[in-house]
Amino acid sequence: MLVINCPWCGPRDMEEFTYVGDGTLKRPEIGSEETDQKAWYEYTYIRDNPRGPHLEVWHHAAGCRQHVRVKRDTLTHEIHGCWPASGEMADTTEGETK
Numbered sequence: 001m002l003v004i005n006c007p008w009c010g011p012r013d014m015e016e017f018t019y020v021g022d023g024t025l026k027r028p029e030i031g032s033e034e035t036d037q038k039a040w041y042e043y044t045y046i047r048d049n050p051r052g053p054h055l056e057v058w059h060h061a062a063g064c065r066q067h068v069r070v071k072r073d074t075l076t077h078e079i080h081g082c083w084p085a086s087g088e089m090a091d092t093t094e095g096e097t098k
Contacts, residue, residue, distance in 0.1 A: 002072075005082045008064045016062035022047065023055035023069050023085075051075055057085055 002014035028039035056070045067085035072078070 002077060002079060004058060004060075004068065004070060004079065006060050006063060006066070006068055007082060007084050008066055009060065012060070012063060016060060017058040017068075018061045020057040020059050020067065023057045053080060 003011050004014055004017055005011045025043065028036065028043050030036065031039075052075055053071060053073050056072055058068050058070050060066050060068060069083045069085050071080040071082075073080065
């Protein structure tokens with residue numbers, strides 16, 4: 001069982017959370033209609049299936065109801081860090097930037 005360290009509530013069981021999705025996705029910019037359709041299609045339906053450390057968004061549904069960014073290794077399920085979804089992430093040990 002995963003334990004997610006909620007920035008507001010502290011360590012909590014994964015069962016209190018709902019997985020929202022990929023934390024690296026960016027919404028498409030509004031532009032021409034043709035570009036918009038392709039960009040929105042890719043944003044909505046096309047997903048990578050990463051192996052290793054990956055940034056995700058989780059919702060603390062049974063707690064404070066806040067969204068949390070979680071850096072989780074999809075291979076080992078080890079959690080490397082948790083941050084508020086709206087704030088900046090702290091530096092990680094792998095040397096990644098904010």
